[in-house]
Amino acid sequence: MVEKDDCNSSLTAIRVLRVSLVDELEGWIDSLLEVLVCQDVFNCDDCEVVLCQLGPRSRVRKVLDILECKGEGAIKIFLTIRSHRQQEAQTHSKEVNIQPQSIEYNKVKQKHKDVLRRRSENMLLYNTRHGEKILFSKHYVNLLLVDGHQGLETRRHEVLTFGQKRLSMQHKSEIHKKIAPAELFSSPNRDRPVRKVLVNGVAGIGKTILVQKMLYDFGRDKGHVSFDFIIHMTFRDLNLIEKPTNFRELILRKYRHLAKELDSILANDNKLLIILDGFDEFRHYRSCDVDIFVTEPDDDAEVVEIVGSLIQGELLPNASVIVTSRPAAFSHIPVGCIDRFVLITGFSLTEVQDFFLRYFQDSALADQMFAVVSANELMLTLCYIPAFCCIVCCILNESKDLFGEKPKTMTDIYVQYLVALICSHTQSRAETSLQVQKEGGTQKLSDVVLKLGRLAFHKLMEQQTLFYSSDQDLAALEGCSLVSTFLDKTLAQEPGCTDEVYSFAHLTVQEFFAAVYCAVTDHPLPDTLQPTVCPTESTTNGHLDLFNRFLSGILSERNANLLSRQLGLCYHKEKAGTYRRSIIRELTALCDSGAHILNHLHCLFEQQDPALAIAVQPKMLRVNVSDETLSQMDYNAIKYFLNLTKGKISELDLTGTGVSCEALRDIQPLLFRCENLWLGENNLDMDTVQVVAEVLQVSDSLTHLGIGWSNIGDDELLTLTHAIRIKKSLEELWMEGNRVSPRGLLSLNDLTPYPLKKVVAIWNDLNDKEPESWCSQESITVTFTDDEETWEAWGEWVFRRCKVSSNDKLLMVLHKVCNISVHCLETKWARTFYKQLSQLIKHRIESCTEDDICKKLKKFENILNL
Structure with missing residues (x-):
């Protein structure tokens, strides 16, 4: 009887423990089979049946199935083997915990820090001259890091959306705790450990500089002391690996000095930080949410599988991982495994001033140059992006002044950037400027600019920002020293060979060169401004928005003359005329139809020709800029166009644009001219509502107002109601989806049916079962009616x-x-x-x-x- 109970208990044990046994033994299945064979529990046929199963977990399950068939004796031996293994694991764990790190381990640890410090002690600023060393410690400017991330859908060019995002973050700086680089792995809520961190930010915002800061501090024992080792990998390097490899080889190709202690380093993965920099540059970034995992550092696999396994915690699960990326690739990161999202929001005004001081190395000169930029709203706004701040400083440093009149548009700034750098380049050559001109140097420079433009244009159309030495357009630039002024070069090593990877100093520089090429060559104008009936990802993410603005600005007479005079680049007057006529035609059609118009307004703004705006004569002046988080640059383009038009504005659609009190106050004179004004899907606080109320009190034009989904309540509605009573010109009020209660709605009773012919208040805090109990006006709609159409x-x-x-x-x-x-x-x-x-x-x-x-x-x- 005892033997029977004992038998049943053993059989029951492996059935009850089945799920946990699969988890426990999947990494030990090969060794387990060897022991079972040695103990004569399994034979060769049993092993073959097990090894035919796909994956270690399936093999463990098959082992358990076979054991049940073999009876109690086999099960007891298995449980004894398992018990011995558990005891050995516990003993090993204690030894690891109490055994001090070896002398050799600590030596390698210090050597690794020395290597990282040496590799990161110099900063590579845009347009740094060959051989010029700029110490990181003297030029690093603090970046603003906050918890959070941009939305998964990025519909516009990142640089263009950045202005308003940055302003919003600056205003909320007291609410959003600033994060120091050394605090990235401290849990904000202290509810769970932080292992996987995603650092998100637009192009040029400082993601790579942040990584360099972390490596530099770690190398000097100034930060990240909880880690023994930091492994830094760039996706530019990983792009060049086309054959299967393993994580061990990926480490050693860049950190050969870790070879002797790499087993110990990987075994102590809780002391390891892995930084994967530039996810958006990974050629396989759309495929990283893998379901084929690598679990061991020595397992060979495709690079994308190794990266995906690291991010999702299947490979080195206790290691800490930082991934940096631009928003454009954010949606392709398996974010379910990310413990913390961090957004880099660039510089504050203080940091911009600090950057100027460090760049010019002279306080008086820095103050003078900062004053020049502060007087230009466009330049100052863009200086909150570190890369652009560097470009602006470069313009000022090379020219010591601005060419001609002060820049008013993005194109103006980049034309001056191009001219300043080329003039600096020619003056630094051995030949004198006069000799260069005698030898046709200006023409030679124009040829180089066009070759750069050809490379930029073709790759932009293919949505590529990295160029390899095998590219024909890049090969055409071989031997030209000017190339290094605008292209950054990095070396990516493969076993037995080294490949060169190039990119423009900044994404916007590539877009500018592409526009120059399109404007001054016979290449036809791309049909990229036309609205698309069925938008695709490539047409809705705005990746050609800035290219179109640059193209418009270069085809303007003032910039064309500057490029011709300074660089010998002559634009086609016929092409410029064709482009101007298309702008007028398309703007007219868009105003008539009420289709989205924002980027066309920017293209018009880049031309800086009032005659163009006056030539736009639609039957109805409808301006739709909805669903864009508007920046000050956007408002400037809107004001530029509407201030040049006359008469009433049939419709101004600011739905979902993130309008603020300051923004509405800025464009308030335009609001007085509106017949239909749509402000829905914005968070309208009382100050913002007060601006709208002032318009209602004065305007004879405003007849339709939309404030749906704007989070207004009774108090805000009472403010609007008081304003409507004064002028009595508003005919329809759409305020669905808000917080209005019966008390607020009753305030509209005496305004219906005159002047308010319709009030739509569905989806508010109302009881739609018995509306008669608190409102008797048919003009007020709180539920759907029979007006089907x-x-x-x-x-x-x-x-x-x-x-x-x-x-x-x-x-x-x-x-x-x-x-x-x-x-x-x-x-x-x-x-x-x-x-x-x-x-x-x-x-x-x-x-x-x-x-x-x-x-x-x-x-x-x-x-x-x-």
Whole structure:
């Protein structure tokens, strides 16, 4: 009886422990099979059956299945083997914990720090002359790091959206705790350890400089003391590896001095920091969410599988990992395994001044140059981006002044940048400037500029920022010393060979050269300004927006003359005329249709020709700049156009643009001319509402106002109601999806049906079952009516907005629109609307990579499918 109970308990044990045994033994399966064979528990046939299984976990399961068939004796031996292994593991763990690090380990540790310090002690600024050394310690300027990240959908050029983002972060600097580089792995909430950190930021914002700061501090024992080793890898280097490799080889190709102690380093992975810099430059960045994992440093695999395994914690799970990336590639990172998101927001005004002082190395000169930039709003705004700040300093340093009139546009700045650097280059050559001109040097320089432009243009159209020595357009520049002025070169090593990788000093520099090439050669103008009926990823991410603005600015007469006079680059007058006519034609059509117009307004602004704006004569002046977080540069372009037009503005659509009180106050004179003003999907606080109220009190034009989804409550509505009573010109008020209660809505009773013919207040804090109890006016709509045609068109508009919204914004809308009752579904259009919405939610869930967002979306999917 005892033997039977003992037998049953052993069999029960492996059945109860089955799941944990699979987790415990998957990394030990090969050794386990050898022991079982030695103990005569398994034979060769058993081993062959096990080894036919795919993957270590499946093999463990097969071992357990076979053991059950072999009976109690085999199971007891297995459990004894397992017990001995556990004891050995515990003993080894204690030895590791109490055994001091070897002398050799500490020697390698110090040598590694020395190597990192030596490699990072010099800073490579844009346009640094060959051989010039700039000490990192003397030129590093603090970057502003905060918790958070930009949305997964980046629809515009990163540099162009940056202005408003940066201002928002500066205003919230007291709320957002600034993060020091040494604090990246300290848990903000202290609820779980931070192992995987994603550092996000636009091009030129300082991601690589931040990495250099970390390596430099670590090398001097000034930071990151919790780590014994930091392994730094760039995706530029990883791009050159085309054959299967392993993580050990990836380390040794750059850090050969770690070879002797690498086993110990990898065994103590909790003391290891791995930095993967420039994810957006990885040629396989769209494929890193792998499902084929590498679990051992010696396992050979494709580079993308090794990187994906590191990020997702399958390889060296206890190691800390930092990934840096631009927002454009953010959505392709498996963010479910990221413990902390950090956003680099560039410089504050203090840091801009500090950068000027360090760059010019003379306080009086730095103050003088900063005063020049401060007087130019455009230049100062862009100086919050470190790379651009360096470019501006370069212009001022090389020219000691600005060529001609002060720059008003982005193109003006970059033309001066090009001229300043080329003039500096020619003056630094052995020949005198006079001799260069006699030998046709100007023409030679123009040829080089066009070759650079050809390279920039072709690669921009292919959305490439890295160029390899095998590229024909790059080979055409061989032997030209001017190339190093605008192209950065890095060396990427493969076993047995070294390849050179080039990129323009900054993404915007590539876009500028591409525009120069397109403007001054016979290459046809790209049809990139035309609105697209079915936008694709390449047409909605705005990657050609700045190229188009540069192209417009270069085709303007003033910049064309400067380029011709200074560099011998002559533009085609016929091409310029064609371009100007197309701008007029397209702007007119867009104003008539109410389609999105912002980048066209920027292209018009770059021309700086009032005659162009005056020539735009639409039947209806409709300006739609919705769904863009507007920066000061954007507002300047809008004001430039509308100030040159006359009469009423039929429609100004600022929906979802992040408007603030200051922004509305800046464009308030334009608001007085508006007939239809849409301010929905913005957070309208009382100060902002007060600006709108002032417009309502004065304007004879404003008849339709939209403030839906703007977070207004009763107090804000009362302010607007008081203003409407004064002028009595507003006819329709759309304020759906807000916090208005019956108390606030009652304040509109005496204004309906005159002057307010329609008030739409659905999806507010109202009870739609008995609206008669608190409102008797038919003009006030709190639920859907039988006006099928009106509501169907409105539903289509709401659904279009949902489709282009980020997941965060979509959830905000769903919170309102999914608060439905049976009354909402009595009409055909409403049933269609919610069916479409349900399908959209399902699609978003399928592509969602964030668990928290996914759960919230599923909640709303369930509500709509009840």
